[in-house]
Amino acid sequence: MKRTIATIVMCWTLLQGGEATIFAASDLKFALDAIKKTFLQTHPKENLRIIYGSSGKGKVQIANGAPYDLYFSANMDYVEALYKSGDIVTKPKLYAVGRLVLWSKHPQFDAPKGFANLTESWVEKIAIANPSHAPYGEKAKQVLHHAGIYDRIVSKIVLGENISQTANFIKSGAADIGVIALSLVLAPTIADSEHAAYYLIDDRLHAPLKQGYGKTKYGKGNKVADAFLEFFQTPDAQAVMKRYGFTVPQQNIK
Numbered sequence: 001m002k003r004t005i006a007t008i009v010m011c012w013t014l015l016q017g018g019e020a021t022i023f024a025a026s027d028l029k030f031a032l033d034a035i036k037k038t039f040l041q042t043h044p045k046e047n048l049r050i051i052y053g054s055s056g057k058g059k060v061q062i063a064n065g066a067p068y069d070l071y072f073s074a075n076m077d078y079v080e081a082l083y084k085s086g087d088i089v090t091k092p093k094l095y096a097v098g099r100l101v102l103w104s105k106h107p108q109f110d111a112p113k114g115f116a117n118l119t120e121s122w123v124e125k126i127a128i129a130n131p132s133h134a135p136y137g138e139k140a141k142q143v144l145h146h147a148g149i150y151d152r153i154v155s156k157i158v159l160g161e162n163i164s165q166t167a168n169f170i171k172s173g174a175a176d177i178g179v180i181a182l183s184l185v186l187a188p189t190i191a192d193s194e195h196a197a198y199y200l201i202d203d204r205l206h207a208p209l210k211q212g213y214g215k216t217k218y219g220k221g222n223k224v225a226d227a228f229l230e231f232f233q234t235p236d237a238q239a240v241m242k243r244y245g246f247t248v249p250q251q252n253i254k
Helices: 002-016 026-042 055-063 076-085 111-119 135-146 150-156 163-172 223-232 235-243
Strands: 019-025 047-053 070-073 093-098 100-103 126-129 157-160 177-181 198-200 209-215
Touching (some): 019 026, 019 055, 019 223, 026 223, 026 235, 047 055, 055 076, 070 223, 076 209, 100 111, 100 135, 126 163, 135 150, 135 209, 150 157, 163 177, 223 235
Parallel strands (some): 019 047, 126 177
Antiparallel strands (some): 070 209, 093 209, 100 198
């Protein structure tokens, strides 16, 4: 009887396939969701769960043993730190370099004017991600300093928990304008709307947004995670990343 039950459980497991959980930076929301959809078309028995949030909080959670199999961070340094501590077991790999934009839904927003928009009378709240744990927020603060405008607008800045929440502040009208990820304004929810205009920020105004990934100690031996990492490096998956504004290292494409 015990052998019969064990056999049933084993067969059920095989039929159901495996599963993996990814913690990913919020700027990857639309790109990674699209890649996941294609991946599951060729791996229909697998289950892939993606948790989006600020890279810094993901780093802390993984260091504290959170059950994530893969970590996609908007800050390569976070992956390197977890690798040194033994919480990431694969050599950290650069998957993209991100870009920042200035964006607003306000009718008076004039994208070609760039940072001059920030000092217009219609601007009362300016959204950026929290620089203490969100890489895009850290770089946004660098940009505003290097543009020589930070001290003039600091009292108007409101902080999003991550870059997706920051974009939602602007979308909902809770903020008039803000600095967000290029990948988010290229998503259909914005790109296909009447508010698609944005100002692409010169990447010389901030340190490079090097983004990296690795497999966690928890995910060691997870075959679904291995399969997804393999798929992520295919030309089709990397084309999706480029479509959402990420600069993809050539060596990433197999």
